[in-house]
Amino acid sequence: MKFSFSLGLVPLLMLSLHAGSAVAQDASYPNKPITVLVGYPPGGSTDLTGRAVADQLAKKLGVPVVVENVGGAGGAIAAMRATRAPADGYTLFVGANNEIAINRLITPATVKYSYQDFTPIGLVASQPMVLVASPSTGIKDTNEFLTTVQGKPGRFSYGSSGIGTALHLAGEMVKEQGGLFLTHIPYRGVGPLTTDLLGGTLEYGVFVLSSGLPLIRSGKVVALGVTEKTRSPAAPDIPALAEIPKLKNMDISVWFALMAPPKLPTPVLTRLRAALNEILQTPEFRKTLEAAGSTIAPLDVDMPRFLADETAKYQKVVDFAKIKE
Incomplete structure (x- = not known):
């Protein structure tokens, strides 16, 4: 009986140690370089936004933040890679509404993710x-x-x-x-x-x-x-x-958001959201994006509601126009 009881404690002890390690990792975040995925080649508006975010994140978080351009399928390849990355805060995604919300409505057979498969960190800007x-x-x-x-x-x-x-x-x-x-x-x-x-x-x-x-x-x-x-x-x-x-009901824009893989730990999400809010108020950042024709997003947008509302808007247009690829 004593032997069985000891064996029963082993998984619990391992789980406890793992949980303690995860908490410690979350508390020390970030402690290594971060990659920001962008779904288009360098030079476009999404890339410009992604690089501006990455530059400021590096300053706010104190670690290198590198942009990786992963083109193809209208940004969907990078977006899909982001949804499948480890949920540790070291792979992020700066994308526009095309790859986050619209692609799924147009090509559901090939785009196997939706906006609900990300952890939204925050809205960056719109144009x-x-x-x-x-x-x-x-x-x-x-x-x-x-x-x-x-x-x-x-x-x-x-x-x-x-x-x-x-x-x-x-x-x-x-x-x-x-x-x-x-x-x-x-x-x-x-x-x-x-x-x-x-x-x-x-x-x-x-x-x-x-x-x-x-x-x-x-x-x-x-x-x-x-x-x-x-x-x-x-x-x-x-x-x-x-x-x-x-x-009078015309209201559609190109917007850019900072996203993370699903199930991002709360301490990491909190840290990233705080950093993004600081970035949105940084004069250098605002000047860069406003010079490119963008308007900086308000702070603390309710992202789940925003994404749901935007996707519903796009669905209505897609249905009206019968848009399919």
């Missing part, structure tokens, strides 16, 4: 998209756009950087709310989209604001309105589409 017209159309504002397109259903097209992107969804939201019949033309990036707009072979397009502003400022395209509910501080002279009564 509106902007609906533009080719100068060849002669369109100067949103009212003219609505009147013209409604007058000739199916005659006009708009372009985006690809099927199922936030830009595509923004265009479909305009169609839904405006009661418009516009044909969507998917492009492989903003380069060919820009070429066709400037050449007059495409009437309308949707850009991320930071990509569209140089074209707008130079007069190469005409800005009709930004897609967020209110005007952007980066371009206060461009109206919000929602200022038009028919489009």
